[in-house]
Amino acid sequence: MTELNVSAIQRFSTGDGPGIRTTVFLKGCNLRCPWCHNPENIRPEPQTLEYKNAGKTVSYGRMMTVDEVFADVMEDADFYRAGGGGVTLGGGEPLLQAEAAAVLLRQLKEADVSTLIDTAGCVPWGKLEAVADVTDMFYFDYKTGDDAKYRTVIGGDRALVFDNLKRLIGLGRNVHVRIPLIPGFNMSEEDCGKICADLGGIGVTHVDLLPFHRLGTSKYEALGLEYAYKNEKPSEPEIIQSIRSFYSRYFVTSTE
Amino acid sequence: MSILKDLQREMRERPEGKFNPDYFRYQGYKNSKASDPSAVRADGIYALFTLPEPFIYQNDLIVGSIRPIFVDDVDEKEAEAAAEYGKKYPGRGFGQNGDHFAPDYFTAVELGIPGLIEKIEKSKIAHKDSESALIFLDSMKKTLVGLIEKFRAYAAKAEALKTAEGYDAARLDRIAENCLALTVGAPQTFEQGLQLVWMIHNCFVSEGKYAMALGRIDRFLYPLYEKDVKSGALDDDRATELVANTFAKICEHRYMGYDDVVNICIGGVDENGDDAVTGLTYCVLHAVRDVNMPGPNLSARVSHKNPDKFLDECLKVIGTGLGYPALMNDDVHIAALLRKGYELKDVRNFCMVGCIENFITGKQPPWVDGRFDPICFLLDVLHGFDAGTLDAFASMEVFMALYEKRLAEGAQKYAKWAHDVSDVPDPENHTMPFMSCFCDCCIDRALDINMGGAKYPSAHGAVLMGIGTVSDCLAAIEKTVFVDKSLTLSGIVTAIDHNFEGYENVRETLLAAPKYGNNDDFVDKYAVWYTRTLSDMFDQYKTHDDGPIYTAMAANTTNISAGQGLSATPDGRLAGRPLSDAASPTYGCDTRGVTSTLLSVSKPDYTRCACGTVVNQKFSPSAFTDGKRERLMQLIRVYFARGGQEIQINSTSREILKDAMEHPEKYPNLVVRVSGYSAIYVTLGRDIQEDILSRTQHETV
Incomplete structure (x- = not known):
């Protein structure tokens, strides 16, 4: 029986694609972005978060069969169909479980439900290929155009990410590139210029800019972990606006 | 916009004295030459409509204020006498079909007040052989003549204010023109139509009627x-x-x-x-x-x-x-x-x-409702048997049969109360000639709105409390006693009688049972049952004038007061805590998100709740x-x-977010969304809550 390591299932998840969606967060990630706002989805094993100030504990992580996940998300099918909504697979890195995910996505497609994967794309091409024909839309993170930064800060291979993105676009898939705007990491003009050069060369036309926020702080505390970005305030709107203007010279841009 | 803001600023100045319709009615009663109670009452209403000096705000476009009903220099003896007359001609309150009425403004706008008076005159010809009918028709007419006088007085006031400081002469001309037009015919413009409806409403409010x-x-x-x-x-x-x-x-x-x-x-x-x-x-x-x-x-x-x-x-x-x-x-x-x-x-x-x-x-006559609290009957079942008998119940069906029996007894008792509370023994002393002018068939039948004048009989709303609490209790009993067999009914009774003190593990077990609002049929079936069963029960009963009893799930905030007087309950709720609100699941128990909540709360058949329901999100x-x-x-x-x-x-207002910072226990599931990311607000640290608060302010400016 095909199983998925599910961290949480979030309904009416309006930030993760068009329409009313349910996001299935898959547990486990191969990157270690220090600003990550979903730290509970990084490690594959189950974890319990203890929010001391609220007197609340929340558990994340359980193995569910694809059929169980399918039945769970299909409860909201009427809501998806009301306006282009559907199911989003997020994480963590959902493509670490690409084979099981593909089984779920195929069932959803057969049920005429729209599918979306939110990925960092730092996985062997075969993982993307496994889901490409059953995924209506990809949210594809492109965090930096700098090989060394990608390797040392995040712990991944930029060239692989770039190559995957290029191939996915080459397949004609619907890909939204998303760029988290992380203070001190990728917000300088040089950083932005590199990313634009990379993306412009492979036919990307739209990018979503995601300003940093520190809403994940309490999760780190609840996990007993130190959050490197806990004192980093959200960027001033003017700074976000000027970065957006920069990207707008090359792409259609949007910010949340 | 600025006229509106200025008007709102003007209204903030509180008038002297107190709102006192009795004082003005009394002026009519004491001079009345009539002996029929409706006729005397009409004289009182006529005085109430014509004696107070009209008040027009500088920024009024449409006139009709309750300020004139405030009086502050009433002679003590007059006040006493007015109060005495008030008792002699008592108004109908909410329980006696006295207010909560939607007038027939369709006919009023179509005919105008003179047209309604003409209709009354025609009815007088049709009823020329019935003295009581003629008296009532004349009483209705008297109140409408009072309204025409009120329009005339407002027109004169507008004319008089034209030279007063702060007033706009052109606007006052328009007001006077509109008011005078309404004394002679039906409204001819939108503005006149609005003026007519507002003045009628103002008359009701001046009478002291609420929720019109x-x-x-x-x-x-x-x-x-x-x-x-x-x-x-x-x-x-x-x-x-x-x-x-x-x-x-x-x-x-x-x-x-x-x-x-x-x-x-x-x-x-x-x-x-x-x-x-x-x-x-x-x-x-x-x-x-x-x-x-x-x-x-x-x-x-x-x-x-x-x-x-x-x-x-x-x-x-x-x-x-x-x-x-x-x-x-x-x-x-x-x-x-x-x-x-x-x-x-x-x-x-x-x-x-x-x-x-x-x-x-x-x-139909004005609305009446009351509260019916099914959770009390569930507790009656639990307390109605000794431990041995309780624990010998063979199945959930046995429990449900006993609960339904108690509910049926309760509904019967409630229906008798609902019937009696509205059944005024001397309706001829409690007529409402003015309101009757705006209720279909009263003029044609020459009858008061509460004495057969209205096209339909009265309706009573039995407002059902705590659908979430009851469903959660029943699901918890079924799950723990009859499915898992982890608890006994007598064990639950002991635990709730002790408010779970010393029985925390029993409470944990009960809390772990399925809760309403998560799209889980195990518990949602009880909400479906609740809605159907109670509406069937109330369908058997009638109001005093043979009208229907509707059910509702819209208890405003009485779920809080009802909970305050109640012991702990088998859903794991502690003593004194609120019951579930209106038709919503118990706060904090619908944990799977809004879509699941709505899937659950759309399961009951609400075509059986003719009064209406409320779901808050x-x-x-x-x-x-x-x-x-x-x-x-x-x-x-x-x-x-x-x-x-x-x-x-x-x-979610800033006030709620601020309150949640101080009282996180009240908002266990308050979700905030920022940048497409959602978080449970109360789990966030204070500095981040401040971030969101400042952002919310930005968004709502």
């Missing part, structure tokens, strides 16, 4: 609106300004330390079942937005025939933080009222009175922004298509 509805203002003023827009005499900005200038005065009460709730109904279908949304609908919606105060209680009838734009405009107004309009599923409401035997065209013209109570516009202000709002619309459309009856949506 305006009803379908976008319907009964539509012919005049359409005529004026076509001729170029009116545009939507002006119509909105006029309506806002009128609605602002609904809040006069609030400024003066009183409270009133005036239901206004927009949208839905017309008498033919077609989409009734018009340009005027949006004017009314935007007027309520501009007034931006509680009081004008706006209800939107949302039919599958209404355009998406209507729902979207409603959501925009809700997103301002106002919380209005409440969204009513027109299709379910119509089906529910049809079950009660009203004519289709009358049902299609329903509106609401008070908070959400369905009402056949101008065709909160969303952060960002959910109402362009591009995101359409998801709320999709959510509501699906919820309604599945048979949900009502939803009232609140944009």
